Amino acid sequence: MTSRLTSYQLDMVLSELVDIVGVEDVSTAKADQLTYAVDHYWIPEMWVDRGLEPVLPDFVVHPKSPEEVSKILQLANTYRIPVIPWGGGSGSQGGALPLFGGITLDLKKLDRLIEVDERSFTVTAQAGINGQQLEWEVNKKGMTVGHYPASQRASTLGGWLAPRGSGTLSTKYGKAEDMVMSLQVVLPTGEIIRTLPTPNHATGPSLLQLFVGSEGTLGVITEATMRADPIPEERRFRSFLFSDLAKGLEAGRRIMTARIRPMVMRLYDETSTVKQVKRVLGITAEGSYMVIGFDGFKEFVDLEEAKVIEICSALEAQDLGSEAGMKWWNHRYDFYFPPRIKSLPRMYGTTDTVCTYSQIERMYQSKKDVIETKYSDWQAYYMAHFSHWYPWGVMVYDEFVIDQPPEDPHQALRLHNQIWADAARVSIANGGVLNEHHGIGVKLGFLMKEQYGPAWKAMQAIKDAIDPNGIMNPGKLGFALR
Amino acid sequence: MGNNKFQETIKACSSCLMCRHACTVGNVTMCDTNLPRGKALLLLALQKGFLDWDERAVEVVYQCTNCHVCREWCPPGWDIAPLMLAARTEVVEAGLSPVEALQIKQNFESHGNPYGEVHTQIDDLIKYLPISDSPEVLYYAGSTVSHRRPEIAKAAVSIFEHCGTTITMLEDEPDCGEMLYVLGFRSEAKKCASWTLEAIRSSGASIVVSSDPTCIETFRHGYRAWGIDVPDDLRFLHMSEFLYNALASGKLNLAGAVDGIVTYHDPCSLGREMKVFDAPRQVLSAIPGLKLKEMRLNREHSPCCGNGGGVPATFPEIAYGAGANAGAVIQETGADILVTSCPSCQQSLRKHVPGMVVMDLTEIVAQALPRF
Numbered sequence: 001m002t003s004r005l006t007s008y009q010l011d012m013v014l015s016e017l018v019d020i021v022g023v024e025d026v027s028t029a030k031a032d033q034l035t036y037a038v039d040h041y042w043i044p045e046m047w048v049d050r051g052l053e054p055v056l057p058d059f060v061v062h063p064k065s066p067e068e069v070s071k072i073l074q075l076a077n078t079y080r081i082p083v084i085p086w087g088g089g090s091g092s093q094g095g096a097l098p099l100f101g102g103i104t105l106d107l108k109k110l111d112r113l114i115e116v117d118e119r120s121f122t123v124t125a126q127a128g129i130n131g132q133q134l135e136w137e138v139n140k141k142g143m144t145v146g147h148y149p150a151s152q153r154a155s156t157l158g159g160w161l162a163p164r165g166s167g168t169l170s171t172k173y174g175k176a177e178d179m180v181m182s183l184q185v186v187l188p189t190g191e192i193i194r195t196l197p198t199p200n201h202a203t204g205p206s207l208l209q210l211f212v213g214s215e216g217t218l219g220v221i222t223e224a225t226m227r228a229d230p231i232p233e234e235r236r237f238r239s240f241l242f243s244d245l246a247k248g249l250e251a252g253r254r255i256m257t258a259r260i261r262p263m264v265m266r267l268y269d270e271t272s273t274v275k276q277v278k279r280v281l282g283i284t285a286e287g288s289y290m291v292i293g294f295d296g297f298k299e300f301v302d303l304e305e306a307k308v309i310e311i312c313s314a315l316e317a318q319d320l321g322s323e324a325g326m327k328w329w330n331h332r333y334d335f336y337f338p339p340r341i342k343s344l345p346r347m348y349g350t351t352d353t354v355c356t357y358s359q360i361e362r363m364y365q366s367k368k369d370v371i372e373t374k375y376s377d378w379q380a381y382y383m384a385h386f387s388h389w390y391p392w393g394v395m396v397y398d399e400f401v402i403d404q405p406p407e408d409p410h411q412a413l414r415l416h417n418q419i420w421a422d423a424a425r426v427s428i429a430n431g432g433v434l435n436e437h438h439g440i441g442v443k444l445g446f447l448m449k450e451q452y453g454p455a456w457k458a459m460q461a462i463k464d465a466i467d468p469n470g471i472m473n474p475g476k477l478g479f480a481l482r
Numbered sequence: 483m484g485n486n487k488f489q490e491t492i493k494a495c496s497s498c499l500m501c502r503h504a505c506t507v508g509n510v511t512m513c514d515t516n517l518p519r520g521k522a523l524l525l526l527a528l529q530k531g532f533l534d535w536d537e538r539a540v541e542v543v544y545q546c547t548n549c550h551v552c553r554e555w556c557p558p559g560w561d562i563a564p565l566m567l568a569a570r571t572e573v574v575e576a577g578l579s580p581v582e583a584l585q586i587k588q589n590f591e592s593h594g595n596p597y598g599e600v601h602t603q604i605d606d607l608i609k610y611l612p613i614s615d616s617p618e619v620l621y622y623a624g625s626t627v628s629h630r631r632p633e634i635a636k637a638a639v640s641i642f643e644h645c646g647t648t649i650t651m652l653e654d655e656p657d658c659g660e661m662l663y664v665l666g667f668r669s670e671a672k673k674c675a676s677w678t679l680e681a682i683r684s685s686g687a688s689i690v691v692s693s694d695p696t697c698i699e700t701f702r703h704g705y706r707a708w709g710i711d712v713p714d715d716l717r718f719l720h721m722s723e724f725l726y727n728a729l730a731s732g733k734l735n736l737a738g739a740v741d742g743i744v745t746y747h748d749p750c751s752l753g754r755e756m757k758v759f760d761a762p763r764q765v766l767s768a769i770p771g772l773k774l775k776e777m778r779l780n781r782e783h784s785p786c787c788g789n790g791g792g793v794p795a796t797f798p799e800i801a802y803g804a805g806a807n808a809g810a811v812i813q814e815t816g817a818d819i820l821v822t823s824c825p826s827c828q829q830s831l832r833k834h835v836p837g838m839v840v841m842d843l844t845e846i847v848a849q850a851l852p853r854f
Contacts, residue, residue, distance in 0.1 A: 027513075029538030031524050035515040038523060045497060048523070053532040062512060089514055090499050108512040128512075132503035136778070140814075153555070154499035334557045338494035 004101050005058060005081060013079055017061055017103070020071045025062040025109070032060045036086060036104040041094035041443060042349060043413060049344050050409040057084065057098035064109045066184060066192050066222040073220070074190040076103060076471045083188075084473050085216035087128065087159030090151040092350065093441025095163060095215045099475035107158055110222055113137050122181060124225040127158030143228040146173035150336045158221045163439025164213040168332060171256075171389045172263040172295070173229060175437060177212045184223035185211050188467035192222075210462070215439055216473040218466050232295035235263070237325020238305060239291040240317040241277070245269050246361060247315045248288035249386065249394070253357045254311045255292075256389050260304050264293040264387070266328075269364070271383040280324045290317070291325045347405035347416055351423040353432035356393040360386075363430040364396055370422050371400045378402045378415070388436065395436040398423075421447065440477050448478030488568065492529075494560045495522035501552035506786040507545050507793070510803030515542055518552050518562040525565060540578050543569040545800060548664055548791035549750045554782040563791070570666030582796045583665040590670065594654070595625040596661045596795070603632040607639060608651045617650040619724075620687035624694035624825070625657045631825040634693045637848035638721060644851050645733040649691075652681050660700040663708065665792045675700075675710045682716065693721040693844045695752035695824050696790075702756065720752055721844050722823050726761035729768055737852040739771035742839075744846075745817035746774065747808070747831060748784035749824035762823050762843050769850040775815045785811050787822075787830035794830075801830065809834025821846055 005013060010028075017026045027033075033056040038044040044054045058081070063069045076083045082102030089096055098104050110126035116138060117123070123138050123145065131152040135145050147160060148167040159165070160176040161183070173179070183195045195208040211218055242248040248267045255262065267290045268276050277285040292308060294301040309319065335341065342348040355363050364384060371382040384398035400419055406412045424434050424447050434444045434451050449456045456478075463470075463479045470482025495518045502508060508517045515524065515538075524542055527533035546566040553561040573579055579587075589598035604623050619642065623635045635651075642649045659674025682690055692698050701718040719727075728734035744766060752758045759781045766774050779785055788794070788804025812820055812835050820835050822828050823843045832840040841849075 027538070030533050030536060031520075031527075031538045031542055032513070032515050034527050034533060035513075035520040035523055040497075040499070048496075048526060048530065051530045060513075086514075088499060088502060106512070106514065111512070130503045151499070153501065153503040331557075333500065337500055337556060337558050338498050338560070339558070341498070343497050344493075
C-alpha cells in the first residue's frame, strides 16, 4: 500500500475515475492536491509554513452518490491504492491526510437532507452536509441537532461521527456518538450497508458503534440518522469563581453525581482563569472560573440553577452572575478565528483525555508536570479547562504551547511528537484514554497498541476482515499497513 | 501580493475554515480549493515556490464572486477577495488571462462596455429628457441597466419627474470600469475611470445617482483605491438612498398601492460594501399594501446572487449555481415579490425564484407612484 502509482498506472486510474464520477469531479491539479494535503494538524501546516511540500494525494475526487463511492472503492482494491475520506478537513489529528498518496474522497457533494422526522425528533442526511447548514435546516422545524463543535461551520456530519466528535453542549446532549441512530456505510470492498434502524437493541453487538470512531479506516460513512432535540424555551447561564481548581472539580462532581444536567459546564484551571475572566469580565481574578448553563422549560432551569448555586455556595464559590456566561455563549466561536486561535509560528496541541472523578486531579497534575518540567528548556506551558462532564467523570481539555519552537522543521516535528507521546502516555498511566473527542488520526496511531494492550489484536483482526487490502485511510488509527 | 495586510490575510485564512458554510463559490463547487482557506494556501504555495501559475491555479483565482460574505462571518474581518483581485493582475501580467476575460476586455475596446453591445434603449430615453442648463442630478445608468435592464432607467426617469428633480444623462455613457478592474486589467480600468469622471464633470451635475450599486461603490471607494483623484464636490448616491431622502423630504409620494408580501435581497456592493441596508427597507415599508418579510439570511449575511467578480463571464455554471442557492433562501420566505437594488442581482435571481415577481427597487417605486 505504500508504493505509489507510476507511469501509465496513473492514467489508467484517472480514466476509470472519470468513468465513475465524470471529468468535472476528478482533479490531478497541483492546487487541488495541495489543498487536500493540509488539514488542521500542526505538522502539515508547519511543513508548508517552512516552505516544504506536504505529501500529496494523486487524485481528488468528488463522488455524488454512495454508488459512486462504492465503485471508487472497488477500483482502489483493483489497483491497491489508498482511499482517504475527507469531510471538512478541520480535524486536528491528521486523520484526513494522504500519507501514501492515492485517492482523496471529498464527500461534500453527498449533502442532501433526506428527512426531518418531526414526530420522532430525528434527522437523516447524507454525510457530506455542512454542520451549520444541517443545523439551519433542522431549526426551520423548531428543532436543533444540539451538536455545536467549534468546527460547526467547517465540518460535516460524517466528520462529526468519524472521530467520535463532541460539541459545546455535550454534557447534556451527548457526543456525536450518543446522538447517532443509524448509518449507511460503504464497506472497503464496495458493499453499501446499513446499520440497524435504532441504536438501542438486543440484536448482537453494535455494528453502528464499530463505524463511529473508525476515522475512515473501516469504510466510508455516506449517510446518518441523528437524534434531534427541541429548541429550548429558556437558556440561562451562571458563573462562579472558586478559590482553587480542586474546589471547582469537586463542585462539578457534586453537580453531575446529583444527576443535575447542565447543558454546559466549563471549569478553567488557574492559568486559564486569569485569561478567561479578563476576556469575558474585564477584571483580574485568581482561582478557578466556572461557567455553567441550563436549558429547557423555565421551571426546570429555575430548579437546576438553584441547586447548582446551593452546591457552589457550599464550596465558598463567588457568584459572578449571568452576564459573563451569556457573553461567552454569544461569542463562543470568536476564539477560533485567527489571530486569537493558537496558530503558527507557535507549537501547540490539545491533548484532551477523560477519566473518572477519582483520577482527574492526579491526571491533571501529572500532565502539567510532564509538559512544564520535561520541556522547561523550551518554556513550554500548560493550561486546561474541563468542559465535557459525564455522570462518572470529566474530560480535561488540556493544551501545551511553546511560543518559540525550533526553526528547523525536522527538529520541530520530533519535538512535537515527543511531547505528544509523553502527554498521551501520562493519560494512559492515569486511567485515561489517548483522546476524548478529536480522534487518533496519524498523530496518535502509534500509541494504540499501548492503549489497547492484548485487545489490540481483536481490533486489527476486525480491520483485516473488513478491509483485506488495507486500502482505507492507511497509516491512521495505528492499523498495520497491508 | 507584497503588502503586509495581504501577508497577514494569507497567514490567517490559510489556517482557518470557519467561513466554509457561507462561501458563495465553495457552496457550488463543494471543493475546498475554492474556499478562502484553499485560496490562501494556493497563494502561500506560489510564494513558497511549490506551485506555479498553471491552468487550475488561474481558474481558482477567477472563481471568486468578490462578494465578501466570508468577511462578514469572520469576527476579525479577514477578507480574501482583494487578494484574488490582486492575484488576477499577476495572471494578466503573465499573459495567462482566461479567454472569457480577454473577450470582455476586447468588448470594452471595441464597444466600450463588457457586453460588446452596440445599441441601447437608453439613447431613446435621453432624446426625450427635458433639457436643463443646471441639472440637479446626473442619472448614471451603468452598462448593465443600459444593455440588460433598460426598464430600470425608464422607471428612474419617471420617479425623478415625480419628485421634480431635474436630471441629465450621458450620451455614449462610458462604463465605470469596475469589470475590467476585477478581471485584473487595471490600467484599462483606470482609463475608463478617467473618461467617466470627465464625462460626469462635463454634465454639470454635482450629484450622481445610479440604480447600479457597483458603479456607485466604484465611484465612492474604488476610484480612490485605484489611485484616481475624485473631485470632493461630487456626491454619489445609490437610487435607494435618493429615494429614501426624497421620501424623508416629502418629494416622494408613494400613494399607489402594490399588494403582496415582498422580500428584499441585499446586493453585495450596496449592503456589505456600502452598508446601505436600511434605506431600501424604509422605502419598501412606505409603499401601501406591501408587507416586508425578511429572509433567514439578510443584510451582512445576504447570499450572493453569483453575478459578481466577473464569474458570470468566466464560469457561468458557478454563477448559476450561486444564484440557485440564493434563490432557495429567498423562496423560503414564501413572498410573492422579490425586490433587489442591483440590475446584476436581478438578472441572476429572476432565473431562480419561479412564481415570484422580481423587481428592482426603482421599478417597484415607480409602480407605487400615484396615478392621476
